[in-house]
Every structure is written in structure tokens, then in C-alpha cells.
Amino acid sequence: MITAQTALAEARARLGAAGVPGAMGDARRLLAHAMGVAPGRLTLHLHDTLDEGALGSFNALVARRAARVPVSHLIGRRSFYGRDFEVNGHVLDPRPETETLVVAALDVEWSRALDLGTGSGAILLTLLSEREQATGTGTDISAEALSVAARNAEVLGVANRAQLLQSNWFGGLSERFDLIVSNPPYIAASEMAGLAPELLHEPRCALTDEADGLTAYRVICAGALSHLAPGGWLMLEIGWTQGEAVCEMAHAAGYSGVTCRPDMDGRDRIVVARAPL
Structure with a gap:
């Protein structure tokens, strides 16, 4: 038997040797998960002796992380805008940059939202959690992703205000919304080979359009006016080099007040546009 502190040191070395970035932070999160303690309280348990079950579980998690499986998939959770969301290999991990989209949406008035390609539901369900009188619809082509979103909606207590539909963008939708948001696949096919190994564990269709990275924006900009x-x-997350191209699409489609908002690193991240009054 070894202490948690010793196991943590060994795991950090193992992950570092495997080239995993942020090895210590990942090791701590995995150890807390294996021990069943809150990550913020792990320090209080570092001198505890690990029982056989916890040690075996931890070593197995570290081995998978060394193989570049994302921590979120190993523990089944990802934090987003102050809430925990269930994630797995069927959905895109919500990332801090996407919180910029939530902030932008909460800056304007709306009561009925549509989230295209909702995945885990992180964007839509966060918005509904922040706007207690609002309702919304999330669409996705993946039934597995919608199952994840449904479980997240139940945990967050917004299932009665969230409709989840299997649909390819606007397919099957006839109503109009005050707000349409989306974080569509925007990575060009030519860029996929250069991505971090962890992204290979996320659904490819949520990452790339297998073309120039702009296919979804063409569809959404053309179709959203009929549903606004x-x-x-209309608020769209974009890749940091795509601001000019997506803004031009929005202008050409007839939106007004088209702007591009930066993320926390100062890079173009959200295109904001408005339907004519």
C-alpha cells in the first residue's frame, strides 16, 4: 500500500514522460476521482493510504490519460460556466472559449432560444439555467449526443423548459426564436492532422465539415432568418481566423449590426448579427 502523495508523484512522472501537458493537474483530478473526494479537498487526503481498489482505479486512469484520452472522458464530467456537464465520446467537450458565446447571449433580451448542434447541451442548458423564465430547443444529428443533453437537462433542473430534437440544422423546425446560437464544426479538413491527440476521442463530425471549415456557417446564415x-x-462561435468570412456571409444574407467579439485571449470568437425588425 502507498500513500496518495506517493501515487500522485508517480503518476505525474508517468504522464510527463508520455508528453501529457499539465501532468500534475491531470494527475490530481484523476486521483481525486479515484478516491471519491472533491478535487479542492485532495490536499487534505494526500497522506491517506490508498486501498487496493482506489489504487487500481487510479493506475488504470493514469494509463488511459497517458494514451491521451481526455480527463473529462475519464471522469465523465466537464465544467462549463460554473456547472458540471456529463460528457463522453459522443459529444464535443465544452471549452472555456465557448463561454464567450454564453456571455454574449446573456447581454441581450430573449425568451426563446435555439441551439443548433447542441451536443452535450452545454450552451442551451446554461442559458436556460441563467434565464429562469426562458425556454429553448436544441437540435443535433446524433441521437447519442441528445441522450447526453437530456441527462444534463435533468440534472440541471431545466428539462421542462428544454426541447431536444434530432435534426440536421433547421430540419423539422417551423417556429421562430428570439435567439439562435451555435458552435458548429469549424475546423478545416486540412487542419485536422495537426490537432492535439485528445481531440481524436471527440466526434469528428463535431470538429470538422471535411471541407474548408465554413460549410455550417453558409447553411446557418442562409437559414436562420426564416427561424428568427x-x-x-444570431450568435455563432467561430475559429479565430474566420471572423471576416462569417461576417461577410451574415451581411450578404441580410442581417444588421454584424460584429465580431473576441474571446478571453483577444482572438475573434463570436459573430453577432441581428434579423431585420
Whole structure:
């Protein structure tokens, strides 16, 4: 038997040797998960002796992380905008950059939202959690992703205000919304080979359009006006080099007030446009 501190040191060395970035932070999160303690309280348990079950579980998690399986998939959770969301290999991990989209959406008035390609539901369900009187619809082509979103909606207590539909973008939708948001696949096929190994564990269709990275924006910009109420908002997460191209699409489609908002690193991240009044 060894202490948690010793196991942590060995795991850090193992992950570092495997080239895993942030090895210590990942090791701590995995150890806390294996021990069944809150990550913020792990320090209080570092001198505890690990029982056989916890040690075996931890070593197995470290081995998978060394193989570049994301920590979120190993523990089944990912934090987003102050809430924990279930994630797995069927959904895109919500990332801090996407919180910029939530902030932008909460800056304007709306009561009915549509999230295209909702995945885990992180964007839509966060918005509904922040706007207690609002309702929303999330669409996705993946039934497995929608199952994850449904479980997240139940845990967050917003299932009665969230409709989840299997649909390819606007397919099957006839109503209009005050707000349409989306974080569509925007990585060009030519860029996929250069991505971090962890991304190979996320659904490829949520990452790339297998083309130039702009296919989804063409579809959404062309179709959203038919599903927005007068003066409704369209907000799209983009890759940091795509701001000019997506803004031009929005202008050409007839939106007004088209702007591009930066993320926390100052890079173009959200295109904001408004339907005519």
C-alpha cells in the first residue's frame, strides 16, 4: 500500500514522460476521482493510504490519460460556466472559449432560444439555467449526443423548459426564436492532422465539415432568418481566423449590426448579427 502523495508523484512522472501537458493537474483530478473526494479537498487526503481498489482505479486512469484520452472522458464530467456537464465520446467537450458565446447571449433580451448542434447541451442548458423564465430547443444529428443533453437537462433542473430534437440544422423546425446560437464544426479538413491527440476521442463530425471549415456557417446564415423573430439575434462561435468570412456571409444574407467579439485571449470568437425588425 502507498500513500496518495506517493501515487500522485508517480503518476505525474508517468504522464510527463508520455508528453501529457499539465501532468500534475491531470494527475490530481484523476486521483481525486479515484478516491471519491472533491478535487479542492485532495490536499487534505494526500497522506491517506490508498486501498487496493482506489489504487487500481487510479493506475488504470493514469494509463488511459497517458494514451491521451481526455480527463473529462475519464471522469465523465466537464465544467462549463460554473456547472458540471456529463460528457463522453459522443459529444464535443465544452471549452472555456465557448463561454464567450454564453456571455454574449446573456447581454441581450430573449425568451426563446435555439441551439443548433447542441451536443452535450452545454450552451442551451446554461442559458436556460441563467434565464429562469426562458425556454429553448436544441437540435443535433446524433441521437447519442441528445441522450447526453437530456441527462444534463435533468440534472440541471431545466428539462421542462428544454426541447431536444434530432435534426440536421433547421430540419423539422417551423417556429421562430428570439435567439439562435451555435458552435458548429469549424475546423478545416486540412487542419485536422495537426490537432492535439485528445481531440481524436471527440466526434469528428463535431470538429470538422471535411471541407474548408465554413460549410455550417453558409447553411446557418442562409437559414436562420426564416427561424428568427423580427429583431432576433444570431450568435455563432467561430475559429479565430474566420471572423471576416462569417461576417461577410451574415451581411450578404441580410442581417444588421454584424460584429465580431473576441474571446478571453483577444482572438475573434463570436459573430453577432441581428434579423431585420
